Amino acid sequence: MLDVIDVILTKYNYIIYMSLMTLGLYGMIGKSNLIKKLIGMSVFQYSIFLFYISIADVEGGIAPILVEREVTYTNPLPHVLILTAIVVAVSTLAVGLSLVIRIYREFGSVDENKILMRLKDD
Amino acid sequence: MRETGRGIILRTNAKFMVPFILLWGLYVLTHGTSGPGGGFQAGVVLAAGFILYAVVFGLEDTQKIFPFKVVLVIASLGVSIYAWIGVFAIVCGGNFLEYGKIPLAHEAAESSKLGIEMVEIGIGLTVMAIMLSIFYTFVQRGD
């Protein structure tokens, strides 16, 4: 029992990112509204960014900006990587939203079931 | 009745804020080499300024400043700045994007800083233009 509590207290960042990821996956699979699917997708992506940022942390470290006195810095590389990944996530979201807009104009709905029914009618 | 919907408080505030947002964007753009900031953030801040303007004063007015075609040209131009500076480093005898070899200043570190700043300007322009173009695409109704 103590082991479990120990794991929860020391590795809580993994638990949080895993929960967020599962939440996002549920959003993508369980919701029929396309916009909600996109929200799920974003949550899924950001959970991984959280993972990267949390592994970059060094105890007592400060943001990696050059200062005069001697300090510990957090690892800047994951931050830079995630900056790039955020841009990618934004672009994906933009592509997704523009697709949804076109789907809405074409099918008159953003509900997956209705769209599939209209596709079957063709 | 939408015209009166955009209240006078909103318009006055926006008029007041937009220049400062743009100025802040430029600050972030030029301090990317020595502090937190850089092209991505600056581009988004600059775009936010124009988007605020568009939200308050209408799309037509904003598109007088930045028509859609100009936005596309700026986006292309930004990436081209980035790519050509990289290629210029090759011409100067370094590897791609090896800023130190570009003869901008006496010291390699100094020209490296200037090189990065120029690349950041390119990135900033592209990010701003792309953000604006995404906004335009979503806001325009019909086709």
Added chain:
Amino acid sequence: MIEELSNHLPILLIVSGLIGAFLTPLIGLIRRELCSFWASFITLIQFSISIFLFYQAVQVGRISYWLGGWEPPWGIEYAIDILNGFVLVVVSTICLSVAIYGRKSLLKEVPGKEIQLYTLYILLCTGMLGIIITGDVFNLYVFLEISSLAAYALVAVGDRNSLVASFNYMIMGTVSACFILLGIGYLYLMTGTLNMADLSRLLPPLYDRPAILIGLALLIVGLSIKTALFPLHTWLPDAYTHSPSAISALLSGTFTKVGIYVLMRFIFSIFGLEYFLRNTDIFTFLGWVASAGIIFGAIMAIAQDDFKRMLAYSSISQIGYIALGISLANNFALAGSLLHIFGHSLMKTGLFMVAGAVIYSKGIKRVSQLEGMGNVMPFTMGAFLIGALSMIGIPPTIGFVSKYLILLGAVENGEWVFAAVILFSSLLTAAYFWRVFEKVYFGENKKEEKAGKEAPLSMLLPTIILAILSLVGGFLAPMFIRVFELWIGGVILGGV
């Protein structure tokens, strides 16, 4: 100066694409029609650079380019060895031929969108070449996303259904990219490096750590979605069926192959074969999944009436062959897999081009309407015949050599079930292509159409060249295999 420039070719390959892609809108402002020529020009440059790099890689062994002059474990490195030099040539060949083919085809299927289409087209090609050439795993992720985003948008310009297909593709693709990112994160967490050569040096002492296994599992699942390996293939049939023909030709020939290449890179270069000899379950699982995919794809292809959909399911089946070759991991099977990457790119792109040509000149999308096409479009259908025979694996085509090598690999490992799967699926492949042959050559043409209503030359020529290449490729196979052996020898001997 030329000598000087040739040292910088790895980066010029990518930069030419980036500059080319972002100059396309400017060129489009002058004249819209120029965009397609511009795309062909850029892909031609990339093709020539790729050929040169491959030649150099065979001569020297490994080319390394440091971006910004930073030394590898710290900076981004572009590394070309025989494996990715070869894939570079394959991908850039397909990119060039589809760019030439697409001028007329895209103009007819998606009129008035040249600027956006060709910007995305060049970006997609550049992204794929970037994935192949880079020696840095995070850079690989970024290029993967560049090309994926371009691919989603290109799929979406097809008919009405393509929007939904593209949306599903985007959701699946994003999940896969996230898994890849997470896998890279675990590797970085354990080793503290992102450079491929550095990773392969640092990973062996960590072989028994579970975090490495999680990283590998995430990478394999993510890449399996990108390559449309059997149970994770669901995005592929819709995306290929409803996108414009030129785009399906490009995606089928290149994008899945790039995914397979990344899988090979992670398995053989970064993790090393020894890891998989310790955990044999991974290869066994991959082998069974691949076999299931081979059979499933072939059976589904038999059931389809839509020409492009049939080819799409056939792709799933053929990707299974390559994955099966990887899972067997011996001399023969790996050479067979590499050759099949080449062969399948040529054949499948050629076949999709045929489908596009039929849509272009007749507007026919279904197999059952192809009756008597052998007389109406003799050259196009001739190319189809060669491509399909190669797909079935009739000697002396390239498809025969690669399948034979994978079969030899299965026999050498004593995996008789896999050998049986390969033989049986050849029969199934013959079955679904025979349906088409029957319609094309023995079907009655009710409308009595005149012969010789061919697609335009700019579409016909790439189709025929690809078909001839897949025929000649069979004769040239020994030469290719000698080159592959240089790489395979290093992998298998270096691993064990």
